[in-house]
Amino acid sequence: MIVFQLQNYCPVGLFETLSVKLDKYFICRKDWQYGIMAVSEVGKNKILVQLEPKQRSEEILISVRTQSKKLKQAWEVMVQIINTTKELLQQWPGVLYCVRVVCPHCLKQGEKNPHRFSGAVLDKAPRGTVVCPKTMEEIDPRLIHPEISPAQWQQRRKRALEESGKSPAPEEIMMMEKQPRYSEPELEPENTVRNNTSVHTTHVSKDCLAQNNADTENVWERFRSMSIEMQPGDEGNRLVAHLMESGLTLRPDVPRDGNCLFHAVSDQLVRTGSQSTSHSQLRQDVVSYLRQHPYNGQGDHLCKFVPDKDWEDYLQEMSQNGVWGDHIVLQAFASMLDRDIRIVSSIDADNYTTILTPMGNQQDTTGPPLLLGHYAENHYASLDVCQRCAVLLVSDEYGTSKGGISTINQQLALLLRRFGAVVYCTVLWATTEDQEEARKDGVHLISPFVRPGDKRKPSLDWLTYDHHIRFPNLPEDVGYIVGHSGITDKAAEDIKNSRYPQAKLFTFNHTIPEDTEHYKGGQKTLKAWEKEMEILKVAAAADAVFSVGKRIYDHFKTMYKGDKNPKKHHLFLPKPSETFENTHVKPGGEQKVVLFIGRVKNVERLKGHDLAALAIGKAAEEIAKYNTSIRMRVRGISEDDFETSQRILEDNLQSGRLKPTLIPYGTQKEISDDMKTAHLVLMPSRAEPFGLVGLEALAAGIPVLISSQSGLADLINDLIQTGKCDADLRHRIVETSVNVSDLDKDACKWADKIVDTLRRNDEEFKKAARFKQQLQDSKYWEESHQIFLQACGITNTS
Known part of the structure; x- marks a missing residue:
């Protein structure tokens, strides 16, 4: 030696x-x-x-x-x-x-x-x-x-x-x-x-x-x-041992196709809550970054670190699919993404961990460190942080295609995963797309046990009363359980009491039955107060309750003045999805598309579909005077409800100039694509506890009209009052009555707003882009998210 x-x-x-x-x-x-x-x-x-x-x-x-x-x-x-x-x-x-x-x-x-x-x-x-x-x-x-x-x-x-x-x-x-x-x-x-x-x-x-x-x-x-x-098997065992010592674990396998470093970084971006980017796109991005930043922090040209190759030849080779990423690429990723990169190696040594930091004068990184594992036979893995206790989300579905509650459930999963929690989620059904989405999010889906030949459809009773039979293999390490009021809150309570007595129980309030059930008619109207009492009963057993939006929070703050109240009650504000934050919309086209989202059957009065249809019909007649036509699209219609939904809308249109286009439930990506071809989004609810659809439209930067009877309208007014958004945003709120008897009067107000927005569409798109940026800059959601993370035992959220 x-x-x-x-x-x-x-x-x-x-x-x-x-x-x-x-x-x-x-x-x-x-x-x-x-x-x-x-x-x-x-x-x-x-x-x-x-x-x-x-x-x-x-x-x-x-x-x-x-x-x-x-x-x-x-x-x-x-x-x-x-x-x-x-x-x-x-x-x-x-x-x-x-x-x-x-x-x-x-x-x-x-x-x-x-x-x-x-x-x-x-x-x-x-x-x-x-x-x-x-x-x-x-x-x-x-x-x-x-x-x-x-x-x-x-x-x-x-x-x-x-x-x-x-x-x-x-x-x-x-x-x-x-x-x-x-x-x-x-x-x-x-x-x-x-x-x-x-x-x-x-x-x-x-x-x-x-x-x-x-x-x-x-x-x-x-x-x-x-x-x-040199033996790969030993490398794998040694890496696993190093990960256990480091409090880390392997995420799903990374393909061994020569692109493993890029696959692993792509997976880490998803893990830490960033937008998903393909391995091929990351390769091109990092090569472009190296071409523009060819010097290291000491001023040395990186060609000095490239053996026997011209710098341009190196970049050309690195841009090719299947070429292994090296230490130059790793350092470039750290600088390009402005993230620390922690690499745990399988080498047989004490110093098996390497931390790369962005070059330059950055004082703060833009997110949690990326965690990579490295087998000495030159293969990269994607890693995650182990937690002593995991979080179980009790839900009937996973994904964003079925409405606001499932969307917020997924947002909770992503938030927890970003800060290293192990997340499990029950589902009664899951499509191949749902399973793939959960895999990308790093969430473990737990489906019910079904005997061969059992053709019964899964129901909430399976979760509430039969979870011992239908979900026999729930994980052992659960420390926190989350349920959703009116859907899985009872199931979450029973799972906690019978299987995890040491776990903490949290409930999310998404609705105000006293406001919403009135519009559903029949027995549902009579049972509004009964539903309120059921929510209070579950809340009394919870360690904490989170109410989505200030309108719901204020309602239950009053309700919890009685004997049935949770140990803690917190406000939770949803963050716009990155799918919509990264959506780029623009005006253009002679025919104007008006979009609204949500099922119609049985909720047409609650969601204001009757109001929207009548208003659009009136607007179509008025705007025709200016040689402009309107197309009406409705996203969120199930196959079983198609004919009934179409009849409800056509009966309220009162115009021979347009016919509604009904589109099935869609993912956030599909709704984002809808917004790219639209000119205006409507959220005309008579009672909307929050209003996630309107928030997504604001985040996408498309003109939107929002009912004053919504939690989102309350949020907008708060942002204006605190100086975080322009006062002009108040014009996006349409004063709406809670009474169905005021339909004609409200329809005229909405029709005027629709015509005004479509006639000045270019200008409204510019304002919407400004509102989008102000919404992102406000970070209005951060405090409530930190409170939720801390309740789940995650204190290091920096």
Whole structure:
């Protein structure tokens, strides 16, 4: 083992540059932050090169493992590495260093502080017998004296270059002509006699011996096991062990297609709550970033770290599908995404974790660190944080296609996952798309057990009363349970009481039955108060209740004045989905599309579909005077309700100029696409506890009209009052009566607003874009989200 001791100062980027320069000597290699394991091209010997920090210096350790018959070839590659290291050090004139040769006998015997010979032995011929001063044992001289010294090797290379008519590079000339800068003089050897044999030894100072510690032994042990570490199975086991020690776990498998680094980063963006980006797009993005930012933090061009390639050739190659990402790409990801990247390796060493930080002057990153695992056979994995307790979301479905409650349920899952919680979610049914979406979100879906041949449709009773049978394999580590009032709150309470008595129970209030049931007619109107009492009963058993929006919060704050009240009651404000925040809409087109979203059958009065249809009919007649036509689209109609929904809308249109287009339930992506082809979104509810549809429209930047009888209208007024949004946004709110008897009067108000918006559509789109930015900048949701996370035991939300 050869040691370069760098006194007091190690230049930034030294080891990284050395790593690149040594690549030409290897046929395969494994890297971590400050180490290389490789197989040499000459002799197929196993090589270890590592940078080790010390108290007053840093050391570069160079080792080779070989057989006696291949010793000459081993020294050949070692001399090349030694000369390359010396050559590189000439680029930093202020660096003092000395070279040491670690006693191979001490290493083999496992000495804690093996003796180190002076680097002068490298220029001595292998003759006589060498004795280790520490153990007084004989050493084969060929183990510390190369047959051809580094100096002889350089002179031979210089003559060969001159004879071929080539010239050495400037730095090579410096290396060949300058004396090494040692921090202490090389000591002359002394002669001693042992068994009447002339023995050559070299003494070093006590200070130099004191530099040794157990790390050298650890390095050698790692080096001795090199051949074993080449086995992927061991790498996998070792990585899992490192992850357990680090409080991390593996996420779903990353494809082994040469794009693993890009797949892993893509998955990490999803894990931390950022927009999903494909691996191919990330590859192109990072190559573009490198092309625009070719210098590192020290001002060095990154081409210095690219072995035997032109910088443009490197970028062209890296842009190709299947080309492995390297350390340059990793650092570029950290800077481009403005994120720390934590890499846990499978190497058999204590320093198996590397943290890359963005280059430049960034003081704060834009989100949690990206967590990657690295198998030494050059494969990246995506990681996650383990939590002592997991969160169980008790829901009947997963995804965003069936309405506001399931959308907020998914938002809770993503929020929890972003900060490392393990999230489980019950479902009564899940399409292939739902399952894939949950997998991308890192959420574990739990479906009910169904006996073969059982054709009964799943129902909420399965969750509420039969969960022991239908969901027998609920996880053991649940510490927090979340239910949704009016749907799964009873199920969540029973699951908590019977299976997780130690867990905390949270309930989310999404509705105000006293307001909404009135419009559903029949027995539902009579049962409004009964539903209110049921919500209070479940709340009394909850550790905390979260009410969605200020309107619902204020209602239940009053209701909880009685005997039935939760331990804690919090406001929860939904955040606009990134799907809509990243939606880009624009005006244009002669025919104007008016869009509204939500089922029609049985809720036409509650959701104001009768009002919207009548208003659009009136608007169509008025706007026809200006040679403009309207198309009406309704998203959220089930196949079973299609005919009834169409009849309800047509009966209220009262216009022969348009016919409604009914579209099935859709995902957020599909609704986002609807908004891209629309000119106006309507939310005309007579009683809307919050109004997620209107919030999504505001986030997308499309003109929207919002009923004054909504929690969203209350939120907008609060944002205006606190100066976070322009006062002009109040014109997006339409004064609406809670009484169905005021239908005609309200329809006229809405028709006037629709005509005004469509006639000045370009201007309204500009205002909507301004409102969108103000909404994002306000961060109105952050405080309520932190309160929820803290209730779930997640305190580090920075």
